[in-house]
Amino acid sequence: MPVISQKGINMPESPIRKLVPYAEAANKQGKNVYYLNIGQPDIKTPQVALDAIKNQNIETIAYSRSEGAESYRMKIAEYYKRNDINVSHNDIIVTTGGSEALLFAFGSIMDKGDEIIIPEPFYANYNGFSIASGVNVVPVISKIEDNFALPPIEEFEKLITPKTKAILICNPGNPTGYLYSKEEIKQLAAIVKKHDLFLIADEVYREFVYDGIEHYSILQEPGLEDHAIVIDSVSKRYSMCGARIGYLVSKNTEFITTGLKFAQARLSPPTLAQIASEAALDTPQSYFDDVKEEYVKRRNILINALEKIEGVKVAKPNGAFYCIAELPVKNADHFAKWLLESFDYNNDTVMVAPAAGFYSTSGVGLNQIRIAYVLNEDSLIKAVKILEEALKVYKD
Known part of the structure; x- marks a missing residue:
């Protein structure tokens, strides 16, 4: 059998995209998934x-x-x-x-x-x-x-x-x-x-x-x-x-x-x-002013809600539209899969990106997730509530 390159074997899976099959399976089960894993803004293209x-x-x-x-x-x-x-x-x-x-x-x-x-x-x-x-x-x-x-x-x-x-x-x-x-x-x-x-x-x-x-x-x-x-x-x-x-x-x-x-x-x-x-490039400055204002609102809602969850630690971002949250779990990769496979709150669940994939040092960031605040305010509030309820019942 032909041999795959060592480079190909060493190529890491994307922590952002590797859980997509689990999210698709959750959708087929009738669950509504809030996607916090990927930086795909819901803002309209100019x-x-x-x-x-x-x-x-x-x-x-x-x-x-x-x-x-x-x-x-x-x-x-x-x-x-x-x-x-x-x-x-x-x-x-x-x-x-x-x-x-x-x-x-x-x-x-x-x-x-x-x-x-x-x-x-x-x-x-x-x-x-x-x-x-x-x-x-x-x-x-x-x-x-x-x-x-x-x-x-x-x-x-x-x-x-x-x-x-x-x-x-x-x-x-x-x-x-x-x-x-x-x-x-x-x-x-x-x-x-x-x-x-x-x-x-x-x-x-x-x-x-x-x-x-x-x-x-x-x-x-x-x-x-x-x-x-x-x-x-x-x-x-x-x-x-x-x-x-x-x-x-x-x-x-x-x-x-x-x-x-x-x-x-x-x-x-x-x-x-x-x-x-x-x-x-002809987009007026007002477009960016409105977008920035929207992201600041979303950031503040997200950070404030996460800080209220027992055992969660979060860093406050000053730019982009992501944050890293440290969870009271041992393995965020397992937790992220469990959210999609085995958990729902009022038939809703969330998709997050395990943060270990954002490090090259082995064993670091295992209990962290990246959250992209690219959803509207109501969806962010619901998504964080799902995380809060999930952490109450999740067992490592």
Whole structure:
């Protein structure tokens, strides 16, 4: 029998999606499932993006340039300039989602056996991208007791070896919602310059920061031009997850030239989705103001309700739309399956993402879950009530 690759065997399951068959089975049993596991907003996609597709009269859906349509990249550059980030359209490569942007970045700066330092918990797919690229993740653990703040910079220094090529952060963070301060970005900038490393920032949630705090991009930090690589995406910003459009942004011309070779190998990003994404850049600021206000309401409702449950510990997010909750259970993976297979409250149950999959350190986060507050307020209240009732009867 032909043999599967070791890389394929080592590829982790998604903690976000692996429980889908259990949720489908629960639905077939007649249960109503509240989906708290995945960052799929229920916010409407901007009408200007939908109209751009609806009103197209093109007769051939052709390839675009490998780096993305020039008109689109020029509008992206204008968007960044409005956010005090000075880049040119030549500093941008449009990708098939933020996922492809990360894969291109890994492939452009690291070889097999190289190392990347990432504060954990982190976006679960960083593990998968690292395995696919033959790269080793070196984690720095941030803790729920510290609200998942950046670990002391000395902890990063201890881990740097000749194999270290980059530090990767998600800002604001998935799954924690943590927002890095300007001072923390400056600390990271100093260490990557000192050790001649890349600093990769996944900034796809930049638009969603709360409590009067401003987002500070690594592209705004002076002197970081050769080190900074930003991963971005339209998925969450415009509630266009299915468009699968992202982009790489960097002032490092050698990096962009290298990334373009990966882009050429896969031909081009989706043409119709680029048309919609280019139009989405005309979305008025009022759209984002309303969305932020909605997420702040949802966050406050969720955190307040979780804090009232006996034995539950939760970190308060300052950005994105996720939080990590620590539960009075031994194994959140088992608990999440049990919720779908064996429990309901008034014929309702919930689907959550076990947080161990957001760590690379074995045995960490076993009693934690990630919750995405992408449901309306009434649904969030009901979902947390289900969790509360479930924890009263669940036995490890």
